[in-house]
Amino acid sequence: MNFDAIIDSLPLYVSGTWVTLQLLLLSCGIGLAMALPLAMLRSLPMVWLSWPIWLFTYVMRGTPMLVQLFLLYYGLAQFEVVRASPFWPWLSSPWFCAVTAFALNTCAYTTEILHGAMKAVPAGEIEAAKALGMSRWVMLRRIVLPSAFRRALPAYGNEVVLMLHGTALASVVTLLDLTGAARQMNSNYYLPYEAFVTAAVFYAAITAVLVALFRAAEARWLKPLLPRS
Amino acid sequence: MQRRLMITLLALATASFTAAAQSPDWKKVRIGVEGAYPPFSEVGTDGKLKGFDIDMAMALCTEMKAECTLVQQEWDGMIPALQARKFDAIIASMAITDERKKAVNFTNKYYNTPARFVGKASAPHDISPAALKGKKIGVQRGTTHDRYLTAIYKDSEIVRYAKQDEVFLDMAAGRIDATLCDSVAADLGFLKKGSGKGFGFLGTPVDDAAYFGIGSGIAVRKADNDLQQKFNAAIVAVRANGVYKKIQDKYFDFDVYGKP
Amino acid sequence: MLHGYGASLLEGALLTLSVAFMSLAVAMVLGLAGAVAKLSRSRPLQWLAGAYTTLIRAVPDLVMMLLVFYGGQMLINQIGEKLGWEFIDVNPYVAGVLTIGFIFGAYLTEVLRGAFMAVPRGQREAALAYGMNPRQVMVRVVGPQMLRHALPGLSNVWLVMIKSTAIVSVIGLSDMMSRAGQAAGATREPFLFYVAAAVIYLAFTSVSELGFKLLQKRFAIGVKQVSL
Numbered sequence: 207m208n209f210d211a212i213i214d215s216l217p218l219y220v221s222g223t224w225v226t227l228q229l230l231l232l233s234c235g236i237g238l239a240m241a242l243p244l245a246m247l248r249s250l251p252m253v254w255l256s257w258p259i260w261l262f263t264y265v266m267r268g269t270p271m272l273v274q275l276f277l278l279y280y281g282l283a284q285f286e287v288v289r290a291s292p293f294w295p296w297l298s299s300p301w302f303c304a305v306t307a308f309a310l311n312t313c314a315y316t317t318e319i320l321h322g323a324m325k326a327v328p329a330g331e332i333e334a335a336k337a338l339g340m341s342r343w344v345m346l347r348r349i350v351l352p353s354a355f356r357r358a359l360p361a362y363g364n365e366v367v368l369m370l371h372g373t374a375l376a377s378v379v380t381l382l383d384l385t386g387a388a389r390q391m392n393s394n395y396y397l398p399y400e401a402f403v404t405a406a407v408f409y410a411a412i413t414a415v416l417v418a419l420f421r422a423a424e425a426r427w428l429k430p431l432l433p434r435s
Numbered sequence: 436m437q438r439r440l441m442i443t444l445l446a447l448a449t450a451s452f453t454a455a456a457q458s459p460d461w462k463k464v465r466i467g468v469e470g471a472y473p474p475f476s477e478v479g480t481d482g483k484l485k486g487f488d489i490d491m492a493m494a495l496c497t498e499m500k501a502e503c504t505l506v507q508q509e510w511d512g513m514i515p516a517l518q519a520r521k522f523d524a525i526i527a528s529m530a531i532t533d534e535r536k537k538a539v540n541f542t543n544k545y546y547n548t549p550a551r552f553v554g555k556a557s558a559p560h561d562i563s564p565a566a567l568k569g570k571k572i573g574v575q576r577g578t579t580h581d582r583y584l585t586a587i588y589k590d591s592e593i594v595r596y597a598k599q600d601e602v603f604l605d606m607a608a609g610r611i612d613a614t615l616c617d618s619v620a621a622d623l624g625f626l627k628k629g630s631g632k633g634f635g636f637l638g639t640p641v642d643d644a645a646y647f648g649i650g651s652g653i654a655v656r657k658a659d660n661d662l663q664q665k666f667n668a669a670i671v672a673v674r675a676n677g678v679y680k681k682i683q684d685k686y687f688d689f690d691v692y693g694k695p
Numbered sequence: 696m697l698h699g700y701g702a703s704l705l706e707g708a709l710l711t712l713s714v715a716f717m718s719l720a721v722a723m724v725l726g727l728a729g730a731v732a733k734l735s736r737s738r739p740l741q742w743l744a745g746a747y748t749t750l751i752r753a754v755p756d757l758v759m760m761l762l763v764f765y766g767g768q769m770l771i772n773q774i775g776e777k778l779g780w781e782f783i784d785v786n787p788y789v790a791g792v793l794t795i796g797f798i799f800g801a802y803l804t805e806v807l808r809g810a811f812m813a814v815p816r817g818q819r820e821a822a823l824a825y826g827m828n829p830r831q832v833m834v835r836v837v838g839p840q841m842l843r844h845a846l847p848g849l850s851n852v853w854l855v856m857i858k859s860t861a862i863v864s865v866i867g868l869s870d871m872m873s874r875a876g877q878a879a880g881a882t883r884e885p886f887l888f889y890v891a892a893a894v895i896y897l898a899f900t901s902v903s904e905l906g907f908k909l910l911q912k913r914f915a916i917g918v919k920q921v922s923l
Contacts, residue, residue, distance in 0.1 A: 264897075264900070264901075264904070265897065267851075267854050267900065268854070268896060268897040268899075268900030268901065268904075269858070269893040269896045269897055269900075270858035270859075270861050270872070270896060271858070272858075272861055272872060273872070273875075273889050273892055273893045273896065274893075276885060276889045277885075277886065277889050277890065277893070280601070280604050280605075280608075280879070280885040280886075280889075281885050281886035281889050281890070282886070283604070283605070283607075283608030283609075283610070284604075284607075284608070284883075284884065284885060284886050285886070289608065289609060298608065298609065298610050300610075315851065318847070318851070319847070319851070322847040325920075326844075329919040329920065330919075360805060360809045361806075361809070361847070361848055361851070364802060364805060364806075364848070364851075365851075367752050368802075368855060370755075371754075371755035371756060371757075374755045374757055374758075378597065380594050380595065380596060380605075385755065385757060385758070388758070389511060389576065389597075390576070390595070392511060392512075392515070392577075393511055393576045393577030393581070394577075396514045396515055396518075396538045397515075398512060398515040398761060399515075399762070399769065402758045402761050402762055403762065405755075405758055406753070406754040406755075406758045406759075406762065409753055409754055409755055409758065410750065410753035410754060413749075413752060413753035413754075414749070414753065417749065417752070432812060432813075470877065471877065471880055473881065477877075477880075477881055478703075478874075478877040478878075478881065479881075480698065480699030480700050480703065480878075481699075481702075481703070482702070482703040482706065482869070482874070507869070512761075519768045519769055519772070520768070520772060521768070598876075598880060600879075600880030600881075601880070603883070604879075604880075604883065604885060607883070628883060629883070630883040
């Protein structure tokens with residue numbers, strides 16, 4: 207194991223980590239913010255509201271993020287009319303394309319997770335809320351959402367970790383994130399094992415922090431909800 | 436029941452490791468190629484590899500009386516794959532440089548075409564580092580062009596891609612101002628195609644033997660000296676008996692071998 | 696319409712499906728084993744399963760794939776040299792399936808564990824009180840209810856897996872993504888080919904979602920569904 211090469215490349219990895227973290231926080235933040243209202247609308251019985259959202263999550267979950275990213279980055283740039291439009295400064299930037307693709311993707315998945323969690327609220331609780339005369343909005347706010355958020359914690363934790371790995375795709379559109387740093391080191395030294403193991407260690411560290419955070423959140427918010435064992 | 440299942444799965448997995456015969460007499464040779472560098476190597480509509488590198492590989496094998504299989508490999512992992520014994524030789528327009536010679540051995544060159552800058556036809560033809568300061572230059576990661584730009588063009592923003600195709604796509608989209616790449620790959624792979632309209636070569640060919648080496652050769656593992664000699668003999672033979680010229684004429688109307 | 700690359704794209708699609716199904720089989724086995732280990736009373740087993748899920752979920756698929764393919768090959772080479780074996784080649788298909796199955800086995804462990812925990816404990820106690828042995832409890836009572844709770848997470852993991860198969864292109868398997876990329880590069884029309892690939896992936900997803908919807912209906916029999 208060639209440690210000299212790794213030590214030489216450490217600055218590259220550190221800057222790559224910073225880029226990865228920025229991508230992760232931005233995408234998940236925007237995705238979650240968008241997913242909340244969408245999940246609520248999706249769970250309502252009105253078909254004209256829930257159906258378009260279902261279509262959105264269907265297409266976004268049904269296609270690989272890599273394809274979505276390529277379509278946004280390379281695909282749109284192919285057309286002259288796009289290059290001449292006022293959106294071009296945004297669309298030509300790899301940062302914008304990556305964050306947009308990631309945010310839309312995680313929004314779709316989070317919407318489905320929240321929607322599933324909302325449906326899993328015990329029927330009895332909802333009936334009781336209705337019997338007590340709560341309006342739909344009050345019921346959502348006081349009964350359904352708190353319960354749904356807690357239930358969704360394990361699955362959402364999974365989603366955030368998956369998103370961390372998804373940010374690795376940013377290296378495919380020239381961004382120098384953690385995976386990009388590893389590929390750079392690989393092409394400089396021809397040492398794929400060292401390059402990718404180092405990246406793996408960095409990713410593992412970030413994941414450990416994320417998992418610990420979610421485990422703490424679960425202990426605080428989800429475990430009290432479950433039947434005592 | 437689960438334990439039995441896991442054992443059977445493990446057994447199946449190990450059984451599928453195919454034992455590939457290693458031929459010390461090199462009757463069977465596996466050759467690593469890229470498949471994303473027209474006109475030297477690309478994948479046709481039928482899913483088959485084609486190009487100058489491919490034809491050269493097959494011709495050399497016929498000359499060596501060996502049975503060759505082509506293994507497609509991404510450029511990034513080319514040398515590591517050779518060392519991991521995924522194949523026995525690399526014929527992928529890989530330039531012979533001292534840096535690479537630390538990891539692998541090369542045969543003599545089988546072609547040598549210069550590198551040139553490509554950009555918008557209307558751009559100034561001054562390609563000095565000062566003129567390109569602050570500009571975005573696209574390049575394929577891990578190539579001699581990458582090394583050259585990283586060392587010499589410190590004031591420009593170097594944007595690295597996994598494939599040369601992607602560089603040209605972004606060039607056409609206007610995301611990068613220029614690229615440094617092989618002149619033939621640029622000419623036939625980009626400038627002569629529809630998307631290359633309005634672009635052209637900038638300045639004179641860039642020739643720096645320290646970075647670009649003496650041409651493209653065939654890479655083999657350091658231990659395989661006999662394979663290296665076989666390839667060298669085959670290259671001399673195909674140049675002598677006209678097969679080289681036939682392949683060359685199929686793709687180019689100029690000489691790609693360069694000075695012997 | 697697809698400039699002649701249509702057949703190549705479909706061939707790639709078949710390979711993608713094949714890798715996905717094989718990986719699912721591997722992942723289910725590993726996921727069940729992991730969930731059982733995590734929920735068991737044995738500390739070493741819990742620790743082992745914990746290490747498995749943590750390590751695997753900590754590393755991106757791409758990095759994992761490259762490590763298994765190159766690192767695994769080098770390991771086998773070294774062992775082979777010491778033992779005097781003939782050179783053994785790690786087949787890219789096997790490497791791909793094992794890697795993806797291994798990775799998603801970790802995710803499935805978490806999903807199945809959550810699903811198991813969601814089944815009320817009383818169900819298991821009642822079944823045991825009826826005299827069923829643990830295997831019958833699992834198969835007849837806990838299992839079906841567990842699957843119902845696992846379905847959303849399971850469908851998410853399956854959908855992610857199908858798309859993760861795209862990374863096998865990195866180790867030389869000519870799946871649909873790599874063929875779309877080749878066609879896009881050769882024709883300079885990325886939009887066309889990536890939309891075509893997206894449509895095929897959507898087709899895969901539609902069939903999968905339909906399947907999951909049917910499964911959901913089947914397992915939700917007897918459970919009250921109320922609308923908001």
